[in-house]
Amino acid sequence: MKRDASTSYTLGELAERIDARVVGDDTVRVSGLSTLTDAVSTDLAFLANRAYLKYLATTQAGAVLVHPAHGENCPCPRLELENPYLGYAKLSRLFDPLANQASQGVHPTAVVSPEATLGERVEIGAHCVIEAGVHIADDCVIGAGCFIGADTAIGRGSRLHANVTLYHGVIIGERAILHSGCVIGGDGFGFAHDGKGWEKIAQLGGVSLGDDVEVGSCSSIDRGALGDTLIGNGVKIDSQVQIAHNVQVGDHSALAGCVGIAGSTKVGRHCLLGGGVGLSGHLTLTDGVQVTGMSLVTNSILEPGVYSSGTGSMSNSQWRKNAVRFKQLDEIAKRLTRLERDIRDA
Structure with missing residues (x-):
């Protein structure tokens, strides 16, 4: 992501916007958003999926947005809130270059x-x-x-x-x-x-x-x-x-x-x-x-x-066998009905 150093915020400012709790230095400034693995010292990273918890301890981010239960091994200041993904969504708009462009008026070719x-x-x-x-x-x-x-x-x-x-x-x-x-x-x-x-x-x-x-x-x-x-x-x-x-x-x-x-x-x-x-x-x-x-x-x-409808993927050979069985379902159902009737009448 292209980073604009002129667009930066302290952790304290960001915490106020999303009602998060700052753990660490709230004067740390960040000028971009990134993943745990790609972040640099001027970035705020986020952890919203436990599958990425293994990357938290080694992140190079300046700060991390994280659930309170997952912040223990964070090596840098962090913003804690119950829904980190929602917090990331809200903060993403602050770093959107389109949102910060000045109006150009009506183009002469329009x-x-x-x-x-x-x-x-x-x-x-x-x-x-x-x-x-x-x-x-x-x-x-x-x-x-x-x-x-x-x-x-x-x-x-x-x-x-x-x-x-x-x-x-x-x-x-x-x-x-x-x-x-x-x-x-x-x-x-x-x-x-x-x-x-x-x-x-x-x-x-x-x-x-x-x-x-x-x-x-x-x-x-x-x-x-x-x-x-x-x-x-x-x-x-x-x-x-x-x-x-x-x-x-x-x-x-x-x-x-x-x-x-x-x-x-x-x-x-x-x-x-x-x-x-x-x-x-x-x-x-x-x-x-x-x-x-x-x-x-x-x-x-x-x-x-x-x-849901349909079936999940499988090998072609298995699918071909199942397709044959599918065409037999109506006859199988009729035979089952006859068997159930015979059992009841026996």
């Missing part, structure tokens, strides 16, 4: 409609296109090459990285982060078959993202066919995720890479979808559902909990 409205301290990068009726609130950053379609609204403090596309009529809440290549508001997959070919259904709805939403690179959120596709507050969406038209995702849910959600499915609040999960259309997942990676969900889930 094309901004005179009918668009820009708030205070808005930055528009090179070669952006901002259409009529767009409203961009205060303190937003629009990266180079972004396209923002007509009548779209972007809330205060949001950041669009380079080459983000927002179609017309999209609503983005406050403090959103949209990464490069993501597309918000493209047409949903709507077609009617006439017996010979496909008749396109115009997608008349929009997309609405709540506050504090993050969308990863090259992810797509389609506009609704009639009503809007709705993404709640605090939702975190990884890269290469596909969310189809009229999907609803509840507050503070998280979708890992390559998740695909078919149209009109409703995902509750605080749900976790692992990488590669697929949800069929017109389903409902209640609040607090976790679906493990590479699972396919074809029925609604109405009880919170952890759900």
Whole structure:
């Protein structure tokens, strides 16, 4: 990680920000974050996983963020708190170079409609296109090459990285982060078959993202066919995720890479979808559902909990044998039913 010596904090200052306890010299200054193995004397390292406890005694870090139960062998001053990973997450933003950049204003190559409205301290990068009726609130950053379609609204403090596309009529809440290549508001997959070919259904709805939403690179959120596709507050969406038209995702849910959600499915609040999960259309997942990676969900889930489908990896020879057995399951089940009936009647 590139370190900027001008951005430094004492352990005392950092402890106040995350409500941690300083053990050792609270005037020690750090100017970066790093792992236990890579840290140098100007870094704050963190220990959040017991698997890395073996590296604590030999770390070269200037200080360590650690759980109180694991600080005994720490060779340097430390910040103790119950959730070191959460503390690391909060402190990471202090050292983010993007967060500390001064606003560059509107680049001369940007094309901004005179009918668009820009708030205070808005930055528009090179070669952006901002259409009529767009409203961009205060303190937003629009990266180079972004396209923002007509009548779209972007809330205060949001950041669009380079080459983000927002179609017309999209609503983005406050403090959103949209990464490069993501597309918000493209047409949903709507077609009617006439017996010979496909008749396109115009997608008349929009997309609405709540506050504090993050969308990863090259992810797509389609506009609704009639009503809007709705993404709640605090939702975190990884890269290469596909969310189809009229999907609803509840507050503070998280979708890992390559998740695909078919149209009109409703995902509750605080749900976790692992990488590669697929949800069929017109389903409902209640609040607090976790679906493990590479699972396919074809029925609604109405009880919170952890759900999985599919099988773990194995040797190809074993998989081929199991595949043969899988095709025999229906006949085996019928034979078992007959045997149980015969036993009851005997």
